[in-house]
Amino acid sequence: MHSYLHGHPALLNAVKHLEHLRPDHFELYFEHRISTKIESKDQKVESLTRAEDVGLSIRIIKDRRIGFSFTTSLDPQAIQRAAEAAIEVARFMPEDPYLSFHDISSSIYPNIDQHDSAGLKVPTAHKIELAKQLESICRKADSRIQNIRSASISENDYKVHLVDSSGEHIQHEGTLFSASVQCKAEQDGDSQSGGEYGFSNFLDQLKIGEVGTQAARWATELLGAKSAPTMSCPAVFRNSVVADLLDFISSSFSAEQISKGRSMLAGKHGQLLFSEKVTLIDDGLLAGGYGTSPFDGEGVPCKRTMLVDGGFVKGTLYDRYYAKKEKTESTGNSQRGIKAPPSIGFNNLYMEAGRPSFEQLLDGITKGILITDLMGVHTANPVTGDFSLGASGILIENGKLTRPVRGFAVAGNVLGVFKRITDVGSDLRFFGSTGAPSVRVSEISVGGV
Numbered sequence: 001m002h003s004y005l006h007g008h009p010a011l012l013n014a015v016k017h018l019e020h021l022r023p024d025h026f027e028l029y030f031e032h033r034i035s036t037k038i039e040s041k042d043q044k045v046e047s048l049t050r051a052e053d054v055g056l057s058i059r060i061i062k063d064r065r066i067g068f069s070f071t072t073s074l075d076p077q078a079i080q081r082a083a084e085a086a087i088e089v090a091r092f093m094p095e096d097p098y099l100s101f102h103d104i105s106s107s108i109y110p111n112i113d114q115h116d117s118a119g120l121k122v123p124t125a126h127k128i129e130l131a132k133q134l135e136s137i138c139r140k141a142d143s144r145i146q147n148i149r150s151a152s153i154s155e156n157d158y159k160v161h162l163v164d165s166s167g168e169h170i171q172h173e174g175t176l177f178s179a180s181v182q183c184k185a186e187q188d189g190d191s192q193s194g195g196e197y198g199f200s201n202f203l204d205q206l207k208i209g210e211v212g213t214q215a216a217r218w219a220t221e222l223l224g225a226k227s228a229p230t231m232s233c234p235a236v237f238r239n240s241v242v243a244d245l246l247d248f249i250s251s252s253f254s255a256e257q258i259s260k261g262r263s264m265l266a267g268k269h270g271q272l273l274f275s276e277k278v279t280l281i282d283d284g285l286l287a288g289g290y291g292t293s294p295f296d297g298e299g300v301p302c303k304r305t306m307l308v309d310g311g312f313v314k315g316t317l318y319d320r321y322y323a324k325k326e327k328t329e330s331t332g333n334s335q336r337g338i339k340a341p342p343s344i345g346f347n348n349l350y351m352e353a354g355r356p357s358f359e360q361l362l363d364g365i366t367k368g369i370l371i372t373d374l375m376g377v378h379t380a381n382p383v384t385g386d387f388s389l390g391a392s393g394i395l396i397e398n399g400k401l402t403r404p405v406r407g408f409a410v411a412g413n414v415l416g417v418f419k420r421i422t423d424v425g426s427d428l429r430f431f432g433s434t435g436a437p438s439v440r441v442s443e444i445s446v447g448g449v
Contacts, residue, residue: 011161011163023061026165034050038154039131041151057338058070058082064095098321101298116203137208138211160293181195192225195218199432228408234440234441243436246349272311282347282348285303296330351436356426357427362401364399374410389411405448408446
């Protein structure tokens with residue numbers, strides 16, 4: 001009985017308790033993560049931490065009512081209490097005809113290789129040396145780097161299991177290695193900070209040289225920055241800034257947010273809201289993606305979803321609930337952890353790259369600005385997209401970057417920025433689950449001093 005769960009006593013225990021309690025349907029989500037972080041400071045180990053997190057969440061449907069509970073203890077009594085709590089919660093929830101769980105047996109899942117067992121076996125001493133190398137690379141990249149605030153190498157080893165009440169079980173495992181450095185640059189009495197981050201599923205593909213060098217570049221590029229003039233001008237938005245803007249609008253593609261009137265895109269499917277240069281995709285199967293997985297938080301196979309095609313709004317992100325409510329199919333965009341029920345989110349959201357190099361985006365701009373940072377993008381109005389944010393950047397004169405500027409404000413509308421994109425660069429890179437290239441915008445409003 002339940003031979004598919006041999007080797008997983010916590011899951012087997014939960015199944016047996018739930019079968020005794022007899023909900024109409026149940027779903028178990030199990031997560032096990034082991035993480036290690038090494039920080040180097042002045043070529044010495046400043047900290048080395050290891051953490052192991054494990055948990056089990058339970059969802060049940062009883063009489064068309066949903067129940068949810070979780071436990072971070074795998075003690076049999078804790079699992080029993082969690083199962084009973086899910087049943088108890090359902091008693092007080094309203095009936096809902098759109099509740100359902102995915103039938104795992106109805107799906108075929110892709111084979112995704114994201115687990116670097118060889119990288120996990122690399123001795124800790126070697127990983128300590130990588131952290132020291134990262135610190136050294138950043139310091140040596142520019143003589144103006146005076147202080148390395150932190151240089152770290154992290155690894156995460158995770159396993160996810162999903163079990164349904166029909167007796168089906170799926171699992172996925174992966175690793176994620178990352179490098180991060182924060183540094184401070186000084187020159188002529190001025191100081192600036194900068195940082196960089198990189199990640200890979202495989203340790204030997206982690207590019208610590210690029211991370212260290214770029215961190216130094218970002219810290220030094222604004223040294224000596226002055227105030228910006230007040231003007232309306234063409235602008236280039238660095239890929240990191242575009243990624244922040246994509247993060248902000250991502251929830252507008254959620255079927256839940258659209259249904260609740262909290263989306264900038266509500267009622268605008270099929271309309272040309274973005275520049276014709278813009279194509280946005282969410283791809284849960286992207287090779288090497290931060291958010292890549294064979295299945296989502298409900299066991300639905302992940303897939304590639306076109307959201308914006310040539311400026312036209314084409315897609316919406318669905319989980320099972322809103323797909324059933326709107327009589328369509330889930331796009332495999334249910335996200336979850338242990339401590340909360342699943343909800344709609346993106347997997348790997350990115351803007352397709354264009355052909356021009358970053359330097360070519362600057363060509364032809366007589367007087368403009370490169371936006372290197374927009375502060376507080378998350379504070380923009382989530383429904384209208386209006387914003388007025390502090391920013392820093394570098395002036396563009398006759399197609400060349402000239403002097404750095406800071407302490408100015410940029411005002412506008414997030415969708416307006418995407419609408420006024422005149423060209424998309426080739427420098428697509430991912431910042432976690434969000435990927436973006438740099439873009440050129442026909443006009444923005446800069447409020448200087």
